Amino acid sequence: MQQPRDRARPDEATVDVHFAALPDALIACRVAEPVFADPRVKESFEALFRSFDGAASFQFFKSFRRVRINFQDTVAAAEARVRLHKSDFNGKELRLYFAQTLHIGSPRLEPPKPDKQFLISPPASPPVGWEQAQDATPVINYDLLCAISKLGPGEKYELHAGTPTTPSVVVHVCESEQDSSGGEEDEARPRPRIIQTRRPEYAGPAQH
Structure with a gap:
């Protein structure tokens, strides 16, 4: 665990932050464009690090001009960083940084606490202390x-x-x-009859 430089105040909340003490990977920044486009330059770039670890693996991020170099042990990563950092490769300065692994609280991704689970429709379970509301008695004037x-x-x-x-x-x-309705005269008057429209006769298919 890495200790902070400045001691936290007693009234400030502290966060449990853990760093990997010995990283086994490096991040190469501002990598030259030919490394991503030219296979020969790419092979030469990989050979630099495979001289420290023959089983090193690489992850190329062209959009960010970065390459992640993964080693089998931390000693090879540290040695490659010491010898190759700020060295010249293909006319550009090579910058290497340790790939730190940061964990806040727990190294695992924990599910969120179901504090507001009752907001889901339909709710999985009612919140603590929830009671069914009774319908109010209708007001009669x-x-x-x-x-x-x-x-x-x-x-x-x-x-x-x-x-x-x-x-x-x-x-x-x-x-x-x-x-x-207008009195008894309207009741004696017969209601109009609705005459339905007659269906036309079926003539059959046309003869050719």
Whole structure:
């Protein structure tokens, strides 16, 4: 574990950070373009590091102009870094850095805590302390029902008087079915019959 240079204050939260003490890989930065395009230059580049470890493997990242060199042991990686760092290769200075492995807290990727799992629809399980809400009792305005019951067909009852800025609220009682239909004469009148459209005769396939 690498110790920080400055001691943390007592009131500050500390984070458990672990570094690999002896890395077994190097990162080559600002690698020349021919290393990615010319097979001969690429072979020469790999030969530099295989002189320290014959089983070294390489990962080329052309977009970033970087190459990761993986060694079998940390001693070979350290020796290659000491001897080849800032050396000249294909007319450019070669820069090598150790590939540090950083772990915060735990070296494993832990799943998130299910603190807000109840937000998933449908929820996997209700949160702690959650209770089913009871439906409220409907509000019945008995005064309104009493006033309407005293009204006759066609009469109205004003709930709220209108103001210059708001309209009035008035309840109208529907007329009886007999009054709205026009009396007994309308009941005796026969209802019109709906005549369906006749289907055309089928003439059959045309003869050629």
